[in-house]
Amino acid sequence: VWDQLNKMVKDKADNTNNRFGVGSEINRRLTGGPFPFWGCPPKDALTTLQPKRTREHGEGDLAEFRFADKAAKGAHSIWKLYYNGSVGGQAIVGIPAARRLRDARNARVWPFETGFKALTEADLDGVDVVIAEVYPSLLKAVPAPGEVKDLAQVRAQAEHFAKLDEAGKLGAVFAPGKDVPAEVVEAAQAEEGWILGA
Structure with a gap:
């Protein structure tokens, strides 16, 4: 595709x-x-x-x-x-x-090329970029003065994931929730993809 x-x-x-x-x-x-x-x-x-x-x-x-x-x-x-x-x-x-x-770049597309799982440093050895789908409306974003809503949403997403990364918690966000059925995990990895943080 x-x-x-x-x-x-x-x-x-x-x-x-x-x-x-x-x-x-x-x-x-x-x-x-x-x-x-x-x-x-x-x-x-x-x-x-x-x-x-x-x-x-x-x-x-x-x-x-x-x-x-x-x-x-x-x-x-x-x-x-x-x-x-x-x-x-x-x-x-x-x-x-x-x-x-x-x-x-030496990039991988999540979850198609990385698996739908928590990502570790070992999983990303030699990988410079992980490409992931986001849904900006998942987070509440308040536009700064003069800032359009779309820009505020992208900024909020970047700040959110950067904070998780700084805290050593970003890798876990790539895993499915505990209640996600196996057939959904398989569909996400093989065909549909997933939204980071959903």
């Missing part, structure tokens, strides 16, 4: 990108219609991508929410490409950027 998105996504220095076209093409390949991705400005609507969701997820469809999304209260659907909380658009553009970072 990462390789395919890397081929498809065009993300320019001026912050323009083709995420709606990519979502539309994936919909065409998966269902031939405007599903499962949805959400775009009306001017960008296509036969295979509509501004609003055209139907609910049903039996046999890809799930609307991953296990991690359900664990992170308030998370939006990965299929939502536009409007507030449009994590799908961020994922389409972000995954190729994360892939470039992974390829340029």
Whole structure:
């Protein structure tokens, strides 16, 4: 999936990108219609991508929410490409950027390449960067004067994980909670991923 998105996504220095076209093409390949991705400005609507969701997820469809999304209260659907909380658009553009970072540095992607477990120094021997998904709304962030909400959320996440790291507690955050079923751990490691701290 990462390789395919890397081929498809065009993300320019001026912050323009083709995420709606990519979502539309994936919909065409998966269902031939405007599903499962949805959400775009009306001017960008296509036969295979509509501004609003055209139907609910049903039996046999890809799930609307991953296990991690359900664990992170308030998370939006990965299929939502536009409007507030449009994590799908961020994922389409972000995954190729994360892939470039992974390829340029000695990096590992959690939990796909590290396992869904507490990470120790031995696990990270020779690793410079661990790439992990975050959900900024997991932490309450108060914007500083003149600071936009998104910036405050990113700052709060960075400060939170830096404090855990300084206290020697960050490695434990990469493990699933004690009540997470084995099949969820397997799905997170093999296909769905997970949200750090969820």
